[in-house]
Amino acid sequence: MRHESRRITTPDGVVLAVYVHTPVGAGPETPTLVLAHGWTLSHRTWTPVVEALADDPVRIVSWDQRGHGGSRKALVRKEARTISIDHLGRDLATVVDTVVPAESPLVLGGHSMGGMTVLSYAAQFPSVVKARVRGVALVSTASHAIPMGARPGETRLMRLLARGLPVIGGPVIRPRSQRAFLFGDVADPRHVKDTVWQVAHTPLTTIGAFYGAISRLDVRTAFAALEDVPVTVLVGSRDKLTPPALSHAIGEGLPHATLKEIPGAGHMLTYEATDTVVDAIRSLL
Template identity: 40%
Template structure:
């Protein structure tokens, strides 16, 4: 499977209130009836959504505007300070993206992993805006309960030791500044990333892209977001969104956000459609792009406002005859 070719985008930068610059890309017509905003996961970037951006092009007149961006400290966006490396800040960043790039009209939000948690934070901190604008949700390989269900596919004792080591290492990386992982280190990390993020059947191109994204994340971002991600609890927030149509996708062999995470999200959202993808891991947008694209397309089609048919104008004489 080859990584999908993505059409040319409109690229720009958004300067946030604390001075951090976000790299933002927009696709599709500016006057589209609906806007889709996609948020990527921890240590990844906007390229995670390449297949889905391409898939939405085929909707013709109902094609949405698509906005993707690199989270602070990731991809082409600017570095973040330690104080800004929280999910709460990412929720506020998403609010700024929406105000700048989708100020009016209905919105569909999609989030992978940390991106899904970002959407939950946006809903929690900006409930009025969310209720007024959001007409559809796609949660992919994410959780609303921090590391509650994360066992890395290992026995409980070993998982606890691994989490302790991960937490300690994250603290060290958080203080390592805005530098990125050295290229020479990435090949050595590849087997661990493959085991942690991918399931039984994966494509080398997908793993290559995941590794390139990982190489663009700053050491501070790799470490500093860990604490906030592990502590988040937002099931109550999701319960308040019960009337929003949603789809929740998870890989059967996801070691980071296992199916238990997706089930709790779906239970909090009565109108959610839960799908467990057999044999798949954590990187569903790259690992199972067709399933994710189909789910997103279905949400977009359902959320797009119907175009009213044009009525032929009736002349005064015709009206008199009808009378």
């Protein structure tokens, strides 16, 4: 498989870091799997899945969401005040239009905020979804009504972070708290370390700005565009960030979707339940 890193620019001037993995002998008609990562993370979240699919006849595209990973410098202060999940849906459209051949059928995968990105894309570009998308995997995510602000002062703190300087969290991010909050009953220390690294290298402005965007989330208009598209919804029974009830709400909006709750797993299913995620994607492909 050939690996390529690219920089692409969105219509509103944001530079995104994009990663393309192309199998040997791939042509324009080769299916493409496009993977969107979650809040405070990066494309690295999907690495275990990408590695597991390395020998499959599928082109794999991932990218760092604006303000995250290799794209992090793009989130300026003005943008931090106005950012929404709809921006991310449009970024997904730019990624598809720029790096995926027009003849290639699509399977879309989204983890956490990445799942919201996929749903926003479907809501904004329903005709494209109906014409090109052959399947959707929604992992540890939600369509609306995420319970934010449960801890005292949390919302005010996030607003202050969004207005501050774009410095990374670094030592403020504690491995023990991240493990407790993001993982379930069993967590590989290597996976916790990689997750902590991603969170610690996300600017505090990005963390605060997207907290607000996620708290305002409602992408249920996507359901109409996905009514004829195979959809798999995965969630860990111990997910504290996007609890199982939110995945079940997606299932209610998409009655044809396959919904699987993974016992003992937390929010980081691409690490905690890689085989389950890979099997779901292979079924969609």
